[in-house]
Amino acid sequence: MARKRVLITGAAGFLGSHLSDRFLAEGYHVIGMDNLITGDLKNIEHLFGNEHFEFSHHDVSKFVHVPGQLDYILHFASPASPIDYLKLPIQTLKVGSLGTHNLLGLAKEKKARFLIASTSEVYGDPLIHPQTEDYWGNVNPIGPRGVYDEAKRFQEAITMAYHTYHGLETRIVRIFNTYGPRMRVNDGRVLPAFFSQAIRGMGLTVFGDGSQTRAFCYVDDLVEGIYRLLLSDETQPVNVGNPSEITIGEFAKEVLDLVDNPEAHIVHRDLPKDDPKVRQPDITRAKNILGWEPKISREEGLKRTYEYFKIAVPAAIESGELEPRAFAKTS
Numbered sequence: 507m508a509r510k511r512v513l514i515t516g517a518a519g520f521l522g523s524h525l526s527d528r529f530l531a532e533g534y535h536v537i538g539m540d541n542l543i544t545g546d547l548k549n550i551e552h553l554f555g556n557e558h559f560e561f562s563h564h565d566v567s568k569f570v571h572v573p574g575q576l577d578y579i580l581h582f583a584s585p586a587s588p589i590d591y592l593k594l595p596i597q598t599l600k601v602g603s604l605g606t607h608n609l610l611g612l613a614k615e616k617k618a619r620f621l622i623a624s625t626s627e628v629y630g631d632p633l634i635h636p637q638t639e640d641y642w643g644n645v646n647p648i649g650p651r652g653v654y655d656e657a658k659r660f661q662e663a664i665t666m667a668y669h670t671y672h673g674l675e676t677r678i679v680r681i682f683n684t685y686g687p688r689m690r691v692n693d694g695r696v697l698p699a700f701f702s703q704a705i706r707g708m709g710l711t712v713f714g715d716g717s718q719t720r721a722f723c724y725v726d727d728l729v730e731g732i733y734r735l736l737l738s739d740e741t742q743p744v745n746v747g748n749p750s751e752i753t754i755g756e757f758a759k760e761v762l763d764l765v766d767n768p769e770a771h772i773v774h775r776d777l778p779k780d781d782p783k784v785r786q787p788d789i790t791r792a793k794n795i796l797g798w799e800p801k802i803s804r805e806e807g808l809k810r811t812y813e814y815f816k817i818a819v820p821a822a823i824e825s826g827e828l829e830p831r832a833f834a835k836t837s
Contacts, residue, residue, distance in 0.1 A: 509535040509558060511575055513618075515566050515609065516582035518545030520688050521623070521681075521725070525580060526550060528729050530558060537572060540583065541565040543597060544590050549688050566605035567597070576616040578736060581609050582623045584657065588650075588778070589694030595653040602657025603664075610668045619675040621736050622665045624743060626682045626785055627655045636751075636786035639680065639743045649780040662743060669741055677735050682747025682787045685807065686725030687814035691822045696720060696754065700761040701815040706823075706831045707769030710762065714777035716755025721786045723748035724807035727800035734796040747787035748800040760804070764812055 512529050516522040517538025522545070529536050530553065538550060539562045553559040564570065566583050584601050585591040591598040606622065613620040629637045630645030645655045662678055669676040685697040692702065703710045723746070731746035752760075758772050792798045822828040 509533060510577040511535045511537065512578040512580065513537045513539060513572055513576055513612075514580045514582060515539045515605070516545060516584065516623075517561070518542060518547055518549050519582065519586070520549070520686075520690070521684065521728070522582045523549035523688055524686070524725050524729050525582065525732065526553060526559065528733060530556060532733075534558070536560075537562060539564050539566065539570075543594065544585050544690075546690070566608055567600040568608070570608045570612050572612065572616075576612070576618040578619050578621070579609055579613050579616075580621045580623070580732075580736070581606060581661075584623070585654070586625075587690075587694045588654075589692075591654040592650060598653045599657050602661050606661045606664055610664065610674065614668065614672055614674055619677065619736065620665065620668070621677040621679065621732070622661050624658050624662050624678050624680045626680055626745070626747065626787065627651070628659050628662065628680060629782075630655060631780060631782045632784060635784045636749060636788040637745065638788040639745055639791055646780050650778070651780045676741060677738070678741075678743040679732050679735050680743050680745045680787075681728065682723060682745065682785065683720045684723045684725055684728045684747070686811055689811075691815065691818050691828060696757065697722065697761075697811065698815075700758055701765070701812065702819055702822075702828060704761050704765035704767055704770040705815060705819045706828070707767050708831050709771050709773030710758045711775055712754055712758050712772055713775050713781060715774065716758065716772075717753050718777070718781065719751045719753050719784045719786065720757070721748050721751045722757075722804055722807070723800055724802040724804075724810070727802050731792060731796065731798045734798050735792075738796055740791075740795050742791075744791050744795065745787040745789055746792055746798070747789065748804070749787055749789055750800075750804060751784075751786040752804070760808065764808055
């Protein structure tokens with residue numbers, strides 16, 4: 507029996523690479539596509555010897571052609587950290603609009619099921635807590651985060667339009683804060699920043715008083731939720747994340763305790779504009795429809811992630827990607 511074929515955009519990124527691993531393990535033929543604007547081939551180089559994995563260096567904001575049958579398309583191409591989308595605002599908007607349009611057209615041509623990676627950022631700085639899928643959000647479309655927030659909201663809108671108008675099989679996953687191996691050490695998001703700073707004996711940057719909350723999901727749990735959603739019959743958006751909420755201040759202390767570098771400490775900076783004060787998924791829909799909930803505790807997930815950063819941070823210092831700044835060996 508021929509293997510089913512899946513196209514994963516953003517395949518050289520953090521989530522895309524883990525999804526590529528999962529689909530290969532499940533017996534699919536995976537076509538990974540990435541323009542490498544924020545992705546890194548190091549994340550998928552272990553797959554290059556696999557006859558059932560092929561890589562396409564391409565920008566999905568331009569016309570996308572994939573020869574042969576496609577059964578599934580997972581669109582995960584997008585700058586995802588504030589550092590990236592503030593530096594690349596036009597590219598962020600284009601991959602969310604033109605890229606999504608191109609891939610929906612490809613899905614329609616191939617009669618493939620299409621899954622879009624949306625995000626909790628569609629809720630903006632939420633006025634309800636925790637966030638349920640029927641909440642419409644509180645988003646500033648022209649603020650600094652608007653290029654990412656509105657790109658994701660447009661992705662959802664055009665995906666649902668293709669579903670209702672063309673009858674395309676579509677799935678929408680709203681991803682909450684996720685972490686794990688292969689995150690970039692200079693990513694700028696909370697966890698990579700904290701680990702990179704703590705390992706180097708620097709101040710962990712906590713914005714505001716640290717009372718804002720996040721809910722962190724380990725990548726293996728997230729991939730399981732995405733896989734189940736793709737194979738389900740659910741066409742409405744589904745939150746996938748870990749509802750275990752923690753303040754950023756408390757989270758910084760957990761990282762300090764784990765890394766145990768006496769030179770590391772906490773420093774406070776002004777809160778960025780439109781930074782969400784709270785973030786916690788209501789995963790009732792995922793539990794009821796997908797039979798899914800996270801299994802890996804934050805304690806266990808942080809330990810696994812630290813093992814990766816203990817190697818990645820020194821390597822980034824040696825390559826010049828990171829400044830040493832009071833670097834202390836952690837082996």
